[in-house]
Amino acid sequence: MDLDSSLVDLTNTLTSDPKSWHNSHLVSVTQISTSGLLLLLNTARSMRSLVRTTGGDDRLRHRILASVFYEASTRTSCSFQAAMMRLGGTYLHVDGGAGGNTSASKKGETLEDTIRCLECYADVTVLRHPTTGSVQRVALGSGTVKPVINAGDGVGEHPTQALLDLYTIWDELGLSLDVDGGDSTNETKHTGPLVVVLLGDLKHGRTVHSLAKLLARSSIKHELVLRYCAPSSLEMPSHVKEYVGTFPNARQEEYTDMHEAVQGANVLYVTRVQKERFDNVEDYEKVKGAYVVNAKLMSSAPSGMIVMHPLPRVDEIATEVDSDPRACYFREMENGMFVRMAILALILGAP
Amino acid sequence: MDLDSSLVDLTNTLTSDPKSWHNSHLVSVTQISTSGLLLLLNTARSMRSLVRTTGGDDRLRHRILASVFYEASTRTSCSFQAAMMRLGGTYLHVDGGAGGNTSASKKGETLEDTIRCLECYADVTVLRHPTTGSVQRVALGSGTVKPVINAGDGVGEHPTQALLDLYTIWDELGLSLDVDGGDSTNETKHTGPLVVVLLGDLKHGRTVHSLAKLLARSSIKHELVLRYCAPSSLEMPSHVKEYVGTFPNARQEEYTDMHEAVQGANVLYVTRVQKERFDNVEDYEKVKGAYVVNAKLMSSAPSGMIVMHPLPRVDEIATEVDSDPRACYFREMENGMFVRMAILALILGAP
């Protein structure tokens, strides 16, 4: 199901005007215009300065976040909670458990009613749910009276992950998204096309699908080259390639050898190749190890190529890479908090 | 077991003098005098103004609530936690699990010791426990050194639920509880008797028992008509009817047809008729659907009749009723936070 097509009413409603974010839901990155992305990323950058200098401020004092997770995700929930607290706010955490076992949902309450009740106590809701489209359904239904932020709905969207990935690339490489040539505070260091390698299981990864689409949408000032490097059975789905193909500045290339893929690359985005994704063990054994990023690969990679990973990682990046300055997956993790601080501040009207 | 009779030492100790609330336990509504109810409800109203204007304040800064739930109740625990945070305080949450499985109680620690330990860190405890009378036992035992608030103990009491229901009726209908004819800020809109329909399973509902008793106790300025509308096997127990019967202003009526019951009513309080409460399926099938509140019922009900429900609801109120302005169950939910803010502020000496 292509959720994008059903989100017509959400397209480009979040712009460079902070007022357009105030009290809005955030269920999909398609809501955010290119200039809206610039606002968000610049706001995230100012949040980083804030945390680095004073740890936070009190702009969200007495504001409460309802953090509602029907699927465990320690780092996403902690990231939103920390974001709220860094801005002086607080949170309620509701652990819906696998399948949604709050005390009320066990009694037969609908998801809509549960969220509507929590809104009585809170100012904004962050919702993760295993069912694709459920967050959108709740947010756009008639019952909701406060903003809902999508923290992942099945194979649907996980917009804040895509946004933190975009922010990381933008920040690490010194890119500019400034579409008007205006007063971006971000010094542009990067020149030439932006070459991004997406590595691993590209078939099942919600993260890489969203990132590919978002990079294509924001490829306005830079030529974009997306290199898909995956085992043959785990290739990037055609619906993503078709979407990316509609953007004139975006070029797509396919690789199976990661050593070739990283030549001249600016970004290596790693995901895990899981044994259980293969039909038979033989196919898995053939590719096992062929997509492990280690010191050897890094020694042949460009000196400015950053290595990203949505985490958690298992063995697809050797720990010996962690001390390489190009390894930025922990900075990427930290950026998640800054981007979520920016989103909460914008939605609660205190950017 | 009639807990009221064993609470002699708690009767009417919480009055219109805020000092009487400071550092007191709250285990039963019988502790609160009629003028004490007025103080509480007026304080809850000022809390609503506070939340609506600034989101909260800092009167409970550096105060900690121990939120201890030996039975899951997402909305009651969240409501207390939010109440604390709206006033600048914080909370510790201890999830005792079904039957009380904290790490210490698994080792054989008594409930009294567990609460006594948490009091070392906190300023006030909210306790929910499945055993009737357990909260009272802990609060009145010799070990406790800080206030304990009852958040439900089995079929015993759940005083804050009854109080938020009373506040909702008082607020929605513009009633006055002012026994002295004094300076109530609440404009009295309601005239004539107060007609309240209690609908559904009246036999097992702790909530409707407590509300009936509390309405009777506060029926000083208004004549009260309580209409019990239930399947024949789920009628209001005689101990409740006997208690209500001791108040001269309270009249009691019995109905089985809800369409008749709502005629001339001011309040329709809905509870769920659960299949598992019936001895045989045939009896359930006979009444199934006869107590479902829908648009059809609402079209024949008085224009000023509010619809309440303690939530969660399943199908006993059709969602088509949600958009009816008379449906006030979500406002009732929000009132829970205001009433709990008032209770915490009074007990912690910062009303």
Next chain:
Amino acid sequence: MDLDSSLVDLTNTLTSDPKSWHNSHLVSVTQISTSGLLLLLNTARSMRSLVRTTGGDDRLRHRILASVFYEASTRTSCSFQAAMMRLGGTYLHVDGGAGGNTSASKKGETLEDTIRCLECYADVTVLRHPTTGSVQRVALGSGTVKPVINAGDGVGEHPTQALLDLYTIWDELGLSLDVDGGDSTNETKHTGPLVVVLLGDLKHGRTVHSLAKLLARSSIKHELVLRYCAPSSLEMPSHVKEYVGTFPNARQEEYTDMHEAVQGANVLYVTRVQKERFDNVEDYEKVKGAYVVNAKLMSSAPSGMIVMHPLPRVDEIATEVDSDPRACYFREMENGMFVRMAILALILGAP
């Protein structure tokens, strides 16, 4: 395994200079010099004044504690969380469950990676883990970038428990640890040797091992007499006795009769004798009840002898003892919060 011997690089790095604590890990009490202990205990005392007068302050405003427990421990986690909030900070709680089942660790993430990720959001981590040495391993590994506090690692260390026990003895008896004869604000009431009875299961208790060692290390101004009173199969291990034996001011005595042991004692430290620790039921039945502290024992004990217990207790101290002013186990519990406030304030640079 004697962890102390492997901690050479940590020995005595935390001194009376608050700067030595700033951004340091705390994995073992061996890190703290005798003058460092004095700084910590004096800071804890000032924390008690703070809580007693205003409830807390805002020195850790916008600071976040990651409270990560791979083993349930309600009171240790609540104590750290309350300590953080009393100083104006906040916390993220990660319940790793038995064996470490966060959503990420289920996917195969290492403990090091999990902590490294949470550090992206927080300023300090408190970690409890069932594997001996795991906290030290994480803290001293190359990945960690923020301070880690050990909240118990298997049979290894639980330094804050030992420190709160030392503080309690120091405070209740009016001892002085002042090694330089300087400006201690603590009036010395105690004279003569300090006689401490350690009672119960001395073989398995991490708590009594740590306390014995810590008392020995701090026995500089007072002669120390440690009386081990245990069933013959649950005696103090020789590695502890050997360690204590290296301190010239520390004398060790063995008892099996607790009535004899308490004669002339200043402290009775009680632990539980558990049935499952015995090889056969007969051996347990023989000693059962021989180590239960009750009013009868207290009547023959010195009038100034305090009774301590790490809690939770089951029946090894009769509840009739609770009202005895010498029973200080709930004060001991409260001291845990003051000591943890002091540790957090020192490590976060705001003592």
